[in-house]
Amino acid sequence: MQKPQSQPPSAHGAIRRRSLLAGCSAHGVHDGLTDVIYVLLPIWQAQFAMSYAQVGLLRGAYSGMMAGFQLLASRAAKRWGREPLLVGGTALAGLAYLLAGQATGLGVLLLALLLGGLGASTQHPLASSLITDTHEAGGGVKEALSQYNFAGDIGKTLIPGLVGLLLTLVSWRTSVSLIGLLGLAAALLLWWLIPSRASTLAMNEQAPKTVRGQGSASGLRALILTGTLDSAVRMGFLTFLPFLLKTKGAGTAGIGLALTLLFVGGAFGKLFCGYLGARIGMMKTVWITESSTASLIVLAVFLPYGGLMLMLPLLGLVLNGTSSVLYGAVPDLAGAGQREQAFSLFYTGTIGGGALAPMLFGSLGDSIGIALALMALSATLLLTLPLSWSVQRGLDAAPGLSGQAG
Structure with missing residues (x-):
């Protein structure tokens, strides 16, 4: 295996900052895309004449896919890499909302939310581990994860609130399509922000070695x-x-x-x-x-x-x-x-x-x-x-x- 190339110490700080910004951006966007469903469910119920059980099915489809596929996402990251999956999952969540904006019935809407939950399943395990790996050598892992956690709540507050305002100006289909474009834009941002695997390995190789736990x-x-x-x-x-x-x-x-x-x-x-x-x-x-x-x-x-x-x-x-x-x-x-x-x-x-x-x-x-x-x-x-x-x-x-x- 080729030894990672040496990097100046200033590059290490840049890698940590980029990974933290990438993780926080992913958390804020994904949590916002998840919670905006609460704003849209009453509109979808009226639009498609759904029962409360069907409303619950839509909400459960998204959260169930997100929870159920997180372990699979972590395993897939070992094979295909963390960065492609995190970027791809964010893009899939955006595409899911674009599909929802074209829905003409419950079936298409359910498919869109299943795809959205699948895309969202990549965010928590992969963004968290990205921040952990890049901050471990320089310290401050717990503080960085608290900032990551805080960013999720900012997304939960801003995105549903903005969509609520949008719905007073444009149709729900336009609003949902704009959410989808936001997801795709976030995927592009993550593709640009996430440090390469080689640079992360080089930083950890050069960092002072610390005693690290083997887990429990x-x-x-x-x-x-x-x-x-x-x-x-x-x-x-x-x-x-x-x-x-x-x-x-x-x-x-x-x-x-x-x-x-x-x-x-x-x-x-x-x-x-x-x-x-x-x-x-x-x-x-x-x-x-x-x-x-x-x-x-x-x-x-x-x-x-x-x-x-x-x-x-x-x-x-x-x-x-x-x-x-x-x-x-x-x-x-x-x-x-x-x-x-x-x-x-x-x-x-x-x-x-x-x-x-x-x-x-x-x-x-x-x-x-x-x-x-x-x-x-x-x-x-x-x-x-x-x-x-x-x-x-x-x-x-x-x-x-x-x-x-x-």
């Missing part, structure tokens, strides 16, 4: 379960919050404002808690965020409307912040050479937990009421505390990581 299978399993429960509670709470607000007298505008306050706090929570985890360690941060989230969910049940609105940014910060800390632990527990697979398993668990929780806790809410269902959510979150201790044991057991655990 038991710690990774505990981490995936922790992330699954955290995601399940987050999605469950988001499902119940509008109904809780209605019981406190909130109207449609009030519910919209409440969700905005929660999401703004959540976006900054992902950024802040990722840096906090790098400073004080994974387990301490998870105990702070998860115990705070459980307490604030209970408090939300009893607070009056005004008090709940004031508390929502703080609740959003801890509700969403845990995820950045958990993402940052994936590379340590996976070990070198297994990162795409580890990230894909982790994201499959979190997305799957987030998809199942509204149905499970919704049924519970029908039986015992919203207040008690939220109490059950809060209690479920406490299960992450002993699990995070198991994750920490995995970090301590992984060779070379015991001194990094914090």
Whole structure:
């Protein structure tokens, strides 16, 4: 094998910046393309006279394909390369929306969303591992992943909001086609931004060698379960919050404002808690965020409307912040050479937990009421505390990581 050519130190920083910008761009665009479906579903229901079951089928088709093919995407990357798959997946997501813009019935729309979910399945595992690999040598992996996580929330906020405005000016078909063009433009941007494999290998070859963990299978399993429960509670709470607000007298505008306050706090929570985890360690941060989230969910049940609105940014910060800390632990527990697979398993668990929780806790809410269902959510979150201790044991057991655990 030919030895990678020497690079000046300044080139290493450029490679890290380009990979971080590429990963953040991919996350923002893909998360925006995923969540814009919420804006379009009511329009499609009216356009094609769909039942609620068919509406659920469309949403489930996209998220199911995205969750189900992440592991396959990580395996395919080992054969064909990470960069072609990430660029190709982003282009496929864009083409899917172009197809949706031409849909004349449920069948074409369903096919488009299946293709869109397939394209989206490449983003989380491949963009995360790209950032990890290029930042490992120079340090700051956890901070970089928190920025990556933050970028996803920016995409979730901007793209659906812009499409909502577009729909007041042009038809839904034009709006959806423009989303498709955005996906194709993002694919071109990624093709230009992502550093070549050769330059990345050269940077890692020249970087000072650091002691690196070889991974922990038991710690990774505990981490995936922790992330699954955290995601399940987050999605469950988001499902119940509008109904809780209605019981406190909130109207449609009030519910919209409440969700905005929660999401703004959540976006900054992902950024802040990722840096906090790098400073004080994974387990301490998870105990702070998860115990705070459980307490604030209970408090939300009893607070009056005004008090709940004031508390929502703080609740959003801890509700969403845990995820950045958990993402940052994936590379340590996976070990070198297994990162795409580890990230894909982790994201499959979190997305799957987030998809199942509204149905499970919704049924519970029908039986015992919203207040008690939220109490059950809060209690479920406490299960992450002993699990995070198991994750920490995995970090301590992984060779070379015991001194990094914090």
